[in-house]
Amino acid sequence: MESITIKDVARICGVGVSTVSRAINNHPDINPETKEMIMQVIKENHYVPNNSARNLKRSDARAIAILIKGISNPFFNSMIKVFEEEIQKKKYTLVLQHVDEWQDETEVALELEKEKRLRGIVFLGGFASHSEDQLKKIPVPFVLSTVSLLGEEYKNDYSFVSVNDVEESFRMTDYLIRQGHEKIAILCSSENDVSIGALRLAGYKKALESHRIPVEESRIRHMDPEVDTYSIKSGYKLTRELLDEGVDCTAIFALSDSMAIGAVRALIDAGKKVPEDISVAGFDGTEMAAYYNPAITTIRQPAEIMAKETIKLLFDSIKKKTKVQQLIFDGELVPGESVKKRK
Amino acid sequence: MESITIKDVARICGVGVSTVSRAINNHPDINPETKEMIMQVIKENHYVPNNSARNLKRSDARAIAILIKGISNPFFNSMIKVFEEEIQKKKYTLVLQHVDEWQDETEVALELEKEKRLRGIVFLGGFASHSEDQLKKIPVPFVLSTVSLLGEEYKNDYSFVSVNDVEESFRMTDYLIRQGHEKIAILCSSENDVSIGALRLAGYKKALESHRIPVEESRIRHMDPEVDTYSIKSGYKLTRELLDEGVDCTAIFALSDSMAIGAVRALIDAGKKVPEDISVAGFDGTEMAAYYNPAITTIRQPAEIMAKETIKLLFDSIKKKTKVQQLIFDGELVPGESVKKRK
DNA sequence: TTGTATGCGTTATCAG
């Protein structure tokens, strides 16, 4: 039960602790033979260095943390792989950290930065835009990824990369309208979401207005905050309500692919055909949307590129090459089989 | 940039460090007034304790780690929530740790145990059953969850909870046969998988044999190990090959729901109808399978119960109440819309 | 109830 420490290894080898330390850290100033001997003893005795002690002492950890809010979000999956690759490429260590829905990501960041001596942080998802002054306390460079901060006041304070939520939402809505749909319901996140949910809703409204179509409040459906927002279930539930209330619409625009899938299933269960009776569109461009039946017409976010640029931005900050920057990407409308041209 | 430490807080408050320590750790022996004063100073100066230092010193961390191999596996999602709840209920802290596909989970466990002074560990997924003697080195109780160790020799060495893979696979295959299918293709994991993939394949073979149906090797499809096994993509790819090679079959049994979905999509893309032309069945009972169109006929694993029992088992071990135990659960065949009775 | 001193396991800074 009792663990072996670096001292024990030193004693067994008949050397000083600093020599052992040099061996395990690939320090240059060490005799290859002694090093080999030490490594041998380490293997034999199953010595594992204590990371807490290391982090405590070390000043240079070369570690980047990614804080993920909403681990079940399939959209993040493709990004995480890229993060891993890019960070490894820079010879940095990656710390993947979950943040629960109810947790404050800045608090987690603060703790983790101390614990692991981070060089930089990526916030993936989340950010209800409260906790704005909390961000100021973070002592290392960070980038908000997949997050749009509302309001001009943040414009030059923080780095973030995101898709152009308003424009892409506009694009999809406009597309639906050009396909002959005027009565378009929209499935949103919770009512008090001021982040991407609000932006996408704004794009929807903007598109309707540009076509002089009145915005009908009964077609705007918000999810209760307690239910996992953007999930399949919420898409199903909201569509169910839509049908039960007899809201008149020929198309449903869901603000995530997962919600779109839930919507399609709800329609099928109600005996409707997609897209013959009602068209459905999503947002994100996930793998699931492409493989669904019917394939979901959606907006593809350039996830891999966004992830890559997030890391580039972060390292620019770390190397002090640049000041804060905002990168806003265009998406791409991917036609599937879930939207039909009317008349 | 320079961080504030407990000493600084003590100095500012005009008290000793131990008093500050007592304040932040809810120690009973402390004057409520001084405590409040200290907490006030802490808030004002944004003091955050260093976890590395804490872990280093602390002997009792009351922490449980869950090591997850294959974070994108949607089947694990429902389990993680339960883990969080159950562990919190016991007033323990949960450490969620990803393990990359190429990483050795026992190595990660060993490191983490030292770093965080863990009381127990749950291994979720993974375990190619190599690294068996590595398990012996782990100095705290642990439970393998969703893992079946092949071979009688492990029978009494390690605790694990899993579904009865052989029997459930048998159940599904038997069901397909009773629905009039004889030519049943099976989509497996990689050829050298000796874990659940091998068990489920065994169940398939057993069912065929019990009905005196010859096992046709061309209907057994293995995925290359380099592709994400059990994924939608691999289901698609394997089905594609099946079709391209003109393998004769009336049903496809995929060893995961994700693969089943990929299979359905591949069939649709090839102009086939599911289940009219070919039936498809999955395994796991994920949310996605239920919401797919057609809903996937699958084996539901009692994920929540399994998660709960995993924790119970772990705490029994921690409290030394029990020796190692194996818990093997029955699944449930959930009929969907993807399997059709023939003739 | 509070303060002081010690050590947790490592790495970094020195002399040798």
Next chain:
DNA sequence: CTGATAACGCATACAA
């Protein structure tokens, strides 16, 4: 190239 030794930031036994 190597070996003492001083931090790192905190919790705790012990003394007050």
